[in-house]
Amino acid sequence: MTIKNRAFIVGAYEHPTRHAPDKSLVQLHAEVAIGALADAGLNKNDIDAYYFAGDASGLSSMSMVDYLNLKVRHIDSTEAGGTSYLMHVGHAAQAIAAGKCNAALITLAGRPRSEGSSGAVPRATGDASPEAQWEVPFSATTVNLYAMCAQRHMYEYGTTPEQLAWVKVAASHHAKYNPHAMLKNVVTVDEVLGSPMVSSPLHRLDCCVVSDGGGALIVAKPEIAAALKRPKVAVLGAGEAIKGQSGGEIDLMTSGAAVAGPAAFAEAGVKPADIKYASIYDSFTITVVMQLEDLGFCKKGEGGKFVADGNLISGTGKLPFNTDGGGLCSNHPSNRGGMTKIIEAVRQLRGEAHPAVQVKNCNLALAQGTGGRLGSRHGSATLIMERQ
Amino acid sequence: MSKIASPAVTAETAQFWSRVNDGQLTVPQCKSCGKFHWYPRANCPFCTSDSIELKPAKGTGTIYTYSVSRRGKNDSYVIAYVTLDEGVTVMTNIVNADAAKLAIGQKVRVALVESENGQRVPMFEPA
Numbered sequence A: 001m002t003i004k005n006r007a008f009i010v011g012a013y014e015h016p017t018r019h020a021p022d023k024s025l026v027q028l029h030a031e032v033a034i035g036a037l038a039d040a041g042l043n044k045n046d047i048d049a050y051y052f053a054g055d056a057s058g059l060s061s062m063s064m065v066d067y068l069n070l071k072v073r074h075i076d077s078t079e080a081g082g083t084s085y086l087m088h089v090g091h092a093a094q095a096i097a098a099g100k101c102n103a104a105l106i107t108l109a110g111r112p113r114s115e116g117s118s119g120a121v122p123r124a125t126g127d128a129s130p131e132a133q134w135e136v137p138f139s140a141t142t143v144n145l146y147a148m149c150a151q152r153h154m155y156e157y158g159t160t161p162e163q164l165a166w167v168k169v170a171a172s173h174h175a176k177y178n179p180h181a182m183l184k185n186v187v188t189v190d191e192v193l194g195s196p197m198v199s200s201p202l203h204r205l206d207c208c209v210v211s212d213g214g215g216a217l218i219v220a221k222p223e224i225a226a227a228l229k230r231p232k233v234a235v236l237g238a239g240e241a242i243k244g245q246s247g248g249e250i251d252l253m254t255s256g257a258a259v260a261g262p263a264a265f266a267e268a269g270v271k272p273a274d275i276k277y278a279s280i281y282d283s284f285t286i287t288v289v290m291q292l293e294d295l296g297f298c299k300k301g302e303g304g305k306f307v308a309d310g311n312l313i314s315g316t317g318k319l320p321f322n323t324d325g326g327g328l329c330s331n332h333p334s335n336r337g338g339m340t341k342i343i344e345a346v347r348q349l350r351g352e353a354h355p356a357v358q359v360k361n362c363n364l365a366l367a368q369g370t371g372g373r374l375g376s377r378h379g380s381a382t383l384i385m386e387r388q
Numbered sequence B: 001m002s003k004i005a006s007p008a009v010t011a012e013t014a015q016f017w018s019r020v021n022d023g024q025l026t027v028p029q030c031k032s033c034g035k036f037h038w039y040p041r042a043n044c045p046f047c048t049s050d051s052i053e054l055k056p057a058k059g060t061g062t063i064y065t066y067s068v069s070r071r072g073k074n075d076s077y078v079i080a081y082v083t084l085d086e087g088v089t090v091m092t093n094i095v096n097a098d099a100a101k102l103a104i105g106q107k108v109r110v111a112l113v114e115s116e117n118g119q120r121v122p123m124f125e126p127a
């Protein structure tokens, strides 16, 4: 069974807030859910499935379904960090294709900025995490677990700090058109390299922002999509993977996208060269480079060259990416960028991105997520979507 | 240098950590398939056998990758993956080194360093 053309993204909403100290976490979830329903033109009673990753909040889907007062017959709380929401779309499409539900609501919300979270200090993992005792004594942090991938990438392939900086520069060229972006100023390669070193070889401007906020999606069966007034965005293919330390046989140069990407392309029946717009998870600049290689947009080791010289900038580059400014400039709600990756891809396919960054005739888009830590264990998911 | 957080030792890993306190880094080796693995666990991650032996490590290896991480305003530390001569790659810190002179491929040797509660943990220093 394939999910190709069996489900459509009919509603998408990104919370405009980047700092929400006065709102509760569940309130943010409710606000994005209401926003996605309004965007789709559906009401709450049309929803019969709920997808929720927990967002490391301790909340259960039982609490959320009860708080939102949903009547659901299908739930999924797959948790794989910031890429969970791409997995949710794929799983919702499967459930719809199997007749388990008609319209699935997916929500993400978080307040890490209000709560003082940082990627540069060790984050608590659950007591049951088997890896904690092998990593906590060494002060593993989110940023240094990506920095070690960057350091090895430079060693193996000659990738340069300047090439990594181009990822941020491209994102900033898009963020200047996003009134909600946290960082709206265009930056240069020199400014990235001149920002403080957080964890070598990654500078502060190689890192994404910390923001509050959230987003929601509604995935529905074809009959519902056809009856709504919004442009139709079909799910063509999805792939997912989890990659870890492989029992000590560590390879930090290939991400889970090398598994998730080909699966999604095969299901969709398209190839990288067909993609008009790509949302690529940008927790750090190196994350983008490695995912582009693993997805097949360029050969392994040539990601640095691929992203250099503005190749990711809409209108001038070959592969316009993250036209909302992405996690590097716009937002990273709950320290999770997968939801906004899908939302901006939906905007592009609907022709509703900012006119200055809208890709012409954007009929085929990809969203790619990497959640968790690239340098220890991470979830990876790829979605391919088409405007119909 | 700031305090080193102690590992939360479990019944599954107590023997490994106790050997470290005795001054011996070991690497788990499966008696069934013969492969070394990391991190230590009750069942072999390659063949699932529960017949695991903690083999004394040579205590030497090479830096697979590393990063100099800022801690607070004036402090920094080096996190690294070191590939042991036994073949497995382990997360660790590089200590007693000039961070500016470190390189991938560099030879290192184990240095057992006391953490907050007295449990020693395996770090590495230039060989």
Ligand SMILES: [Zn+2]
Binding pocket: B030, B031, B032, B033, B034, B035, B044, B045, B046, B047, B048, B049
């Ligand atoms: Zn074995």
